[in-house]
Every structure is written in structure tokens, then in C-alpha cells.
Amino acid sequence: MDRNLLITGAAGYIGGSILADFITRTTGPFSRANISAAVRSEAQVESLANLGINVVLVDLSDEASVTEVVLRNEIDIVLHTASSHDPNVASYLIKALGQRRKATGNETFFVHTSGSTAFAPEAGWPSGEMKDTDPIFETEKQLAANHPIRLTDIQVIEEGKTQGVTTLIVVAPAVYGRGTGQCKNMSIAFPIFIRSSIKDKLVHQFDKNGNPAAVHISDMTALYGLLVEKILQEEAIPNGEKGYYFAVAHKVYCWDLMQGFAERLHLLGLVAEPKTRTWPSDEMAAESLGVPPFIARVMGTHSTELVPVNAYEVGWRPHWNEKMLLESLGQEIQDVLEVDNIKVAS
Template sequence: MASPYNVLITGTSGFIGGSLLADLLSRTDGPIKNAKIFAAARSDEQVESVSKLGINVLQIDLMDEKSVLNAVLKNEIDIIVHTAGAILPQMATNLIKSLGERRRASGTETHYIHTSVATMFSEEGGWPYGQVKDSDDSILEKEKEIGEANPINVLVAELGKAEGVTTYNVPVPTVYGRGTGEWRKLSVNIPAITRASMKLKTVYKFEKDGHPPAIHISDLTALYAAILEKIILKETIPSGEKGYYFAMAHKSPWWEVMERLAQSMHARGLVSEPTAKVWPSYEVAAEHTGFPLIFIRAIGTSNGDLVPVNGPKIGWQPKWTEKMYLDSIDDEVQAVLDLDTVKMTLWDSL
């Protein structure tokens, strides 16, 4: 029997959203193949590009409440996977409220899968509580205690509850690998450092080593798909204030990553030395990588002791390991050389 669900993916011209769309459309069996997939895009050019996939592409200004509401109601959207500008509260508000209106108008259940930032759960990102499992019942309450540091996660859970929309939160860490979407195929972090290194003829690292969580893009899209499958099958899984799904496959040992990056780039003649030096300051790092100064310390030196429980509980098992990641750094450099045709920022990926 065909699934009644209409699924809208935002950010489909971006790295994560585009790769997720490609993943979902490639599935020839399972519950997702029966869902009707819609893609959201911003510009005429992006709409034209994504439309080549033969699906319904909606040109929506996610910051415009009426635009979002009209798109959700007209196309009877039941599930939204939000990967575009997901750190912007207004977008989340518009999407969740529109799903609330859809639920009230149709009487059907509606679901919202939010993409947030895993760095929020590191000491450098404002998380003072140490190790955290995504199955911990107290995450949301702790985020409320933190206050302004993590407002988006609180907003998603509380507004979803108020609107009768079932919400899920996927905190995303460092993502690597080549994307499979139609528009942006490069990740953010390593390409930004690679570009800066090419410009400066030197690979730089921060004075403090970090071991943040990381994930390959294919493992990330598989997590979204696992959540979607459970929703379509009407199975009860953690949601709302308990609906966190840490998208972590392994750690990223930053100093070692930078050394491998330096070796790879030096072998190509892109930098002058095969070893990494320390950034002169956070200000210089922010200027050359393009990351906002307010976030550069957390991006470059964070750790974060995240333990994914809910994802594996619903059947998600990442395939990429830390060793595979480190061994792929040369491929990351090549990807920048092959694919760096569209300027990428932190905000584009989220």
C-alpha cells in the first residue's frame, strides 16, 4: 500500500539536503520509496538544477511565513526534513507552525526533523555538563539552563509540542565526503581550511588539539532515512524533548587531520611545508577560513563527548570509521580541486 506521506526536504541545493535527496531517491525498496518527495530551493537556478531529478521542486522563501504556509498546505506536506539555515529560529518557526496548520486542517499527524549543531554539546560551545547521551531525558532541561547558548533546540521542542507537531532533532558535527546532490557537493570545514591553506601556502592548526565528533555524508543521510522510515511505518520512536539523534560516527583528531592535510597539499605543491603551523590568532583564522569569529574557537578546538544511542536503537549503523576518515584526507583535498566552483559557507550547509 502506498504511503500517504508527502515529505518536504529543505536545503536541497546544499551539501546535506542535496545528498539526502539523492539518497532517498536512490532507494528502490523499503517504506521511503512510496513517499512523495518534494524539494525546497531558493533561486530559479537552483530550482532548475534540482528539477532535473524529476521531482516536485518548490521555490520557497523559508523566512517568509506565508510562503511556507502556502507551500505546506497546497502540497499537503506531512513531514519536513529541515537542513537549510537550521540555526535560524525564524525558519524553524515558520516550518513548524505550517505543519501545525496542516495537522489542524487535515487531522493527520505531522512531523518535523530538525538539523542542529553538535558543537553546542561541547564545553567550547557552551555545554558545561560533560558527556551526554542522546537518550538522556534531561537534555532539553539542561539546554534551558544554559539559556541563550542553545535557543533553537528549545524552540523546536516547545513549539512542536504547542503546535501538535512531532519533532526530532539531529545535531550534526563535522561532515566530510563528497556530496551526491545536484548543486553543492563539498562539505564545509575541511574545504574551508584547504582553501585558506592554498591562499596562505601553509596549513594551520589551533594551539589546542580537538577531538570533535565527525560523520561521513553517507552515514548522515542514512540517519535521516532511518528516522523517516520509522515515521512512515508509524512506529513510535524518541521524539519531542527526548527526540535527539546524535549524528556521530567517530571522533576527528584535528591535529592529525591537519598534518595529513599538510602532507597531501605539500605533495601537490599547494603549500610550502608538509607540516602544520599554529594559527597566529583566532581572528586570523576566522578571516581566512570565512567562519564567524564567535564560533571559530568551538569549530577549531572543541571536543564534545557525545554518545549516540537513539540512532542505533532504530537500526542506524554508520559505516565510516576514524581510520577510514583519516585515510580519506587526500580525497578531501582532491574534492576541493575538482568541485570548488561554488563558494561554500557554514550557513549554506545548515
């Protein structure tokens, strides 16, 4: 049976890379999938128009528009990469899938992209190792405390139960590497630090060495591919309250990352020293990075002890590791220079 798949955020970094990967899969389970891409501007429609897929312009904050798109295009599976922190958008999409399920009698699926910063001790999460097979949902409900990512995860699972929609939550850590989408190809995790360093002519680090989780964009898209393959093949996989998938390939020490940026930026003449300095205060860091002080500190110091079990049980085998990440920092810098049109003297 053919299934109709909608990717939200299809012009973004993660969503665009997933889309680029999926449209190359012309055999096997994906041969039975009809792909639609949701975007938010006419310019994005034009950018994706040559891919041979159904591109839909939709305001995801408008429930009526979301419902119309899902029902008119007979969507059975939604991969939601557009927002990890808006419960309303997730709810609108799941409600529409619920209507689709009632109309056809067929199972519908909502695969949500969450974020690992909600699972850091600095954000109130319990310290210590946690597997994606542990009672994550119960812990999120206890600690929601107006944290938008946790509140959205809770909404996804509870609305899925109400509507009879099968839900899965992919928890994304720091994602890096050159994307393959039509619009945004640059990683989200590291450019903030690179741009701040170029602006300040110095690379700074915090007084605490964080150890966050990370994953290369190609490994991230591979996990989504595996999950959708299982869905298309009608295989039973963990879902609902047990359907968390930690997309953690490896971890990285923040001080090693910043030192790597310092050495490479100095070779390019973009910073004054091939070594890091410590931020004098969180407020100065926040001003340079362009985020609130609390967010700046979490970005630069948080550690997560997230262990992927469900992800591996569906067959995920990430290729990239910390060593490969540190060796690729030059490309992360080049991507920023290219996008920002910064010329470097040869």
C-alpha cells in the same frame, strides 16, 4: 497511506544528499512517500527539475509563503536541513504542519537538523559525556544564552508541543565526504581549512588539540533514511524533548587532521612544508579562515563528548571511522581544487 515529504535545503550539501538517497528508494516504506524539494532560486529549480519530483521555490523567511507551500502540497513530514540557527524559519514550518494536522486529523512530523558546536564546552556546554537520551532539552533551556542553535532547538520542541506536531532533532557534527546532490557536493567542515592553507602556503593548527565528532555524509543520510522509514511505518520512536539523535559516527583529533592536510598539500606543491605550524594568535587564524576569532578557535579546538544512543536504537550503524576519514583527506582536497578550479602541476 501515502505521506507527502518536504526536504528543505534540497540544493545544499546535506539536503541534496538526502534527496539523492531518498529518490533511489523505490520499494519498501518509501514507495508510499511523495517527495517535494524546497529550494530558494530559479537556478536550483532548474538543477533539480530532471529528478522526477516536485520542486518548490519558496522563501523560508516568509511565513505566508511557507504556509502556502506546506498546505498546497499537503505536506505531512518536513526534513529541515536549510538552517540550524533560525528559530523563525523552524517555527513557520511547524505552524504550517500544525494547520495540516488539524485539517486532516493525521500526525505530522518535523525533523530538524541541529549542530554539534552548540554542545561543545567552548560554547558553554557542560564538559563530560552526554548521551542523546539524557535531559538535553532541559540543559539547552538553561544554557540558551542567545546561542542561535540552542534557541532554535528549543523553538522546535516548544512550537511542536503547541501545534501538536511530532518533532525530532538530528544533531550533526562535522560532516565530510563527497555529497550526492545535484548542486553542492563538497563538504562544509574541511574546505575552510584547506583553502586557508593554500592561501597562506602553510597549514596551521591551534595550540590546543581538539577532538570533535564527525560523520561521513553517507552515514548521515542513512540515519535520516532510518528515521523516515520509522515514521512511514508508523513505528513509535523517541520524539519531542526525548527526540534528540546524535549523528556521531566517530571522533577525530584536529592535529592529526591538519597534519594529514599538510602532507597531501605539500605533495601537490600547494604548501611550503609537509608539517603544520601553530597559529601565532586567534586573530590571525580568524583573518585567514574568514570567521570571527571566537568561531575560529571553536572550529579548531573544540571537543564534544556526545554519545549516540537513540540513533543506534533505531538501527543506525555508521560505516565510516576515523581511520577511513584520514585516508580520504586527498579526496577532500581534490574536491576543493575542482570547485575552485585550481590547477596542480603534474
